[in-house]
Amino acid sequence: MTTRGRVFLLDDDDLIVSMLARALSGEGYEVRPETDPEGAVDKIRQFSPDVVLLDIKMPGASGMEILKEITGQAPGTQVVMLTSDDSANTAVTAMKLGAVDYLTKPFDIDEVKIVVASIMQKASLMHEVEYLRRVTADLTHKELLGTSPAINELKARAEKLAAAGVPTVLITGESGSGKEVMARFIHALMHRGAAGGRAPFIGINCAALPEPLIESELFGHEAGAFTDAKADKTGIFELASKGSILLDEIGEMKSSLQAKLLRVLEERTVRHVGGKHDIPVGATVFATTNRDLEAAVDKGEFRIDLYHRLNTFALHMPPLRDRSEDVLELARHFLIFFSAKYNRTLIKRFSPEVDKLLAAYAWPGNVRELRNVMERIVVLEAGEQVLPEHLPKEILRAKALGGAAETGAAYLLPETGLSLDGVEKDLILQALGRSGGNKIRAASLLGITYDSLRYQIKRFGLQHLKKGDP
Ligand SMILES: Nc1ncnc2c1ncn2[C@@H]1O[C@H](COP(=O)(O)OP(=O)(O)OP(=O)(O)O)[C@@H](O)[C@H]1O
Numbered sequence: 001m002t003t004r005g006r007v008f009l010l011d012d013d014d015l016i017v018s019m020l021a022r023a024l025s026g027e028g029y030e031v032r033p034e035t036d037p038e039g040a041v042d043k044i045r046q047f048s049p050d051v052v053l054l055d056i057k058m059p060g061a062s063g064m065e066i067l068k069e070i071t072g073q074a075p076g077t078q079v080v081m082l083t084s085d086d087s088a089n090t091a092v093t094a095m096k097l098g099a100v101d102y103l104t105k106p107f108d109i110d111e112v113k114i115v116v117a118s119i120m121q122k123a124s125l126m127h128e129v130e131y132l133r134r135v136t137a138d139l140t141h142k143e144l145l146g147t148s149p150a151i152n153e154l155k156a157r158a159e160k161l162a163a164a165g166v167p168t169v170l171i172t173g174e175s176g177s178g179k180e181v182m183a184r185f186i187h188a189l190m191h192r193g194a195a196g197g198r199a200p201f202i203g204i205n206c207a208a209l210p211e212p213l214i215e216s217e218l219f220g221h222e223a224g225a226f227t228d229a230k231a232d233k234t235g236i237f238e239l240a241s242k243g244s245i246l247l248d249e250i251g252e253m254k255s256s257l258q259a260k261l262l263r264v265l266e267e268r269t270v271r272h273v274g275g276k277h278d279i280p281v282g283a284t285v286f287a288t289t290n291r292d293l294e295a296a297v298d299k300g301e302f303r304i305d306l307y308h309r310l311n312t313f314a315l316h317m318p319p320l321r322d323r324s325e326d327v328l329e330l331a332r333h334f335l336i337f338f339s340a341k342y343n344r345t346l347i348k349r350f351s352p353e354v355d356k357l358l359a360a361y362a363w364p365g366n367v368r369e370l371r372n373v374m375e376r377i378v379v380l381e382a383g384e385q386v387l388p389e390h391l392p393k394e395i396l397r398a399k400a401l402g403g404a405a406e407t408g409a410a411y412l413l414p415e416t417g418l419s420l421d422g423v424e425k426d427l428i429l430q431a432l433g434r435s436g437g438n439k440i441r442a443a444s445l446l447g448i449t450y451d452s453l454r455y456q457i458k459r460f461g462l463q464h465l466k467k468g469d470p
């Protein structure tokens with residue numbers, strides 16, 4: 001069962017606890033009601049709630065002590081104090097100790113619901129920020145692999161940008177083409193050496209969060225800057241001041257925020273939301289997008305001034321289908337990587353047919369798709385070599401269609417080129433074969449007139465062909 005979140009309730013008053021428990025369960029929360037303060041901190045740790053509603057005054061125990069322990073042990077836990085009128089002062093102290101809010105008895109049930117709901121919502125957004133950060137950190141290889149001319153050229157340019165210490169780099173390219181890998185590559189070049197390993201690289205996805213939250217994530221905020229701003233918050237620009245920031249999906253950033261970002265990039269200072277001081281910005285800013293920013297500018301969806309600012313130093317990651325030389329190297333790398341990760345015996349090689357299939361496939365999901373295909377093979381297959389039947393259907397299907405389906409072309413020109421005459425002759429022979437030598441039917445199979453078929457037959461010297469020959 002999915003719930004809207006978990007609430008731990010502790011109050012020595014049975015009636016209050018059961019009333020709150022009923023109201024909150026009715027809202028879809030998973031509620032753990034408790035009336036005994038004994039061992040409360042352990043119980044809270046086990047239940048791992050999103051929100052704790054905690055009575056301040058209980059016989060033989062102080063809610064304040066419990067609060068201190070919780071905030072010490074599980075700093076993310078959101079605690080709301082339950083107070084009587086006469087303990088309002090204590091409530092203020094509790095907020096200083098890290099409680100997020102307080103509710104005064106007798107409770108207005110609607111108020112309780114609103115307070116809990118707003119904390120849940122904020123917590124889930126914070127989790128998302130954390131999650132997005134973690135995901136980008138985990139899934140990305142540190143190395144930039146590939147030896148195709150396109151990648152070699154990009155690496156050379158990356159070296160130059162890193163050596164110059166440029167303040168911003170725009171990295172464009174299709175999804176999964178390695179934009180983040182490139183950003184991390186340049187970051188690593190910029191921070192070579194012993195201390196460099198600790199230079200922070202912090203990413204944020206501009207599309208995933210609502211604007212006010214992104215703004216305070218990026219720039220930080222001052223306590224009281226807006227309703228939920230209970231304490232000062234340091235923004236990513238400051239956190240990464242000696243390292244790099246990745247603004248992922250910059251193309252999705254709202255226009256008003258684009259203006260603020262431009263100001264930061266031009267002046268190289270940030271100001272907290274609600275703050276008065278300019279804080280210098282030292283971080284390199286990488287902006288990535290799979291959108292055509294120029295087109296977005298034309299449509300009025302992206303600010304032209306910000307576009308020019310970002311585009312000063314720009315790199316484009318080519319799609320994997322345009323650098324088939326890299327496919328096999330990457331495939332091999334991922335095969336080894338996942339064999340080690342899953343502790344599997346390494347499948348030694350790709351069959352020649354698989355080599356061809358991998359190089360001919362159009363990889364709409366680019367390197368990420370290739371990586372996923374290899375991960376699946378490592379987990380599900382075993383043996384001496386990777387065989388065509390180990391590959392996903394879409395790769396085999398592309399081959400059945402002559403590799404044409406993915407490129408949009410009706411026929412795929414082989415890497416090595418071909419003889420157009422040879423192809424024509426071949427098709428004419430096939431048409432004659434299929435029509436049993438009947439030239440009228442053969443012409444109609446080829447979509448040409450009887451006369452042009454006769455001409456072609458002469459041209460290729462096929463006149464003397466007997467019925468049923470080909
Ligand atoms: N040149 C490369 N060398 C090694 N791994 C790569 C390379 N390019 C991409 N990858 C791998 O492919 C996956 C996708 O790469 P990345 O996250 O950089 O793509 P992206 O262009 O940022 O994609 P999106 O637009 O979806 O965010 C990652 O797992 C990454 O490790």
Ligand SMILES: [Mg+2]
Binds near residue numbers: 179288
């Ligand atoms: Mg990315």
